[in-house]
């Protein structure tokens with residue numbers, strides 16, 4: 001059971017800083033922005049401050065690490081639920097370096113780093129490596145360097161990116177796939193359109209699920225044949241939630257099943273599809289012309305997390321040497 005998170009797929013969250021900038025349609029109703037505004041104004045947008053809390057995060061992480069060791073288990077830790085770990089700002093470089101040091105020193109925690117900026121990962125890791133070298137922190141620099149070149153990637157880092165529609169799939173997945181990681185995953189939440197993971201590039205040669213991928217000259221020294229290890233899918237929650245068509249979720253489920261990739265269906269969100277246009281008492285029924293469908297606003301709890309009557313709770317298996 002999560003100690004400080006209601007997110008189904010994680011045990012804990014640890015935030016090294018709060019604050020972020022919006023980068024894509026999935027950010028429109030950013031939950032973290034709303035939460036942050038309750039406690040601290042001015043943390044959002046390119047000109048906003050970032051509230052760094054590295055030492056508190058280190059203490060939290062070390063506590064979870066000690067518990068994992070004592071209980072002989074691993075915990076999944078969602079990293080920076082209140083920000084984006086790979087936001088490219090110089091005022092975050094120091095905090096990011098310390099966060100990497102914490103991750104390095106907690107091998108019994110699986111750190112799930114979910115970003116909407118996967119194109120920044122390698123450059124920011126390389127910056128962090130250079131900063132660690134300059135600071136004489138050789139062990140940390142060596143660890144980051146090994147990650148960058150996959151010699152090996154840290155066994156306790158799961159790297160993911162958000163894919164809310166096909167445009168984001170085409171942009172983000174190829175750059176995620178070139179970064180070495182123990183697990184690479186997608187969060188298709190809030191899912192805002194259909195996504196085909198089996199032919200991502202214009203020529204249809206990138207099958208992100210089966211790993212038939214040539215790096216096409218990208219700077220990929222080690223990786224050949226990468227693929228995604230896990231797909232999470234969910235609809236949007238919150239007062240301004242947008243509906244998710246069931247066919248979009250079904251398609252992801254079926255693509256994952258065909259490729260043997262674990263699939264987790266997290267939630268419908270606020271809306272459920274109403275194929276016969278029937279509104280339950282007290283609910284809000286709306287026609288969404290763009291989706292050619294009718295949806296009933298029943299709330300996240302009532303909408304639940306069954307897809308065609310089935311709970312999907314797939315998780316990746318991580319081989320450990």
Ligand code: SF4
Pocket residue numbers: 020021022023024026027030031032033081082083084116
């Ligand atoms: S990247 Fe994440 S934290 Fe940042 S604005 Fe978008 S949804 Fe919010």
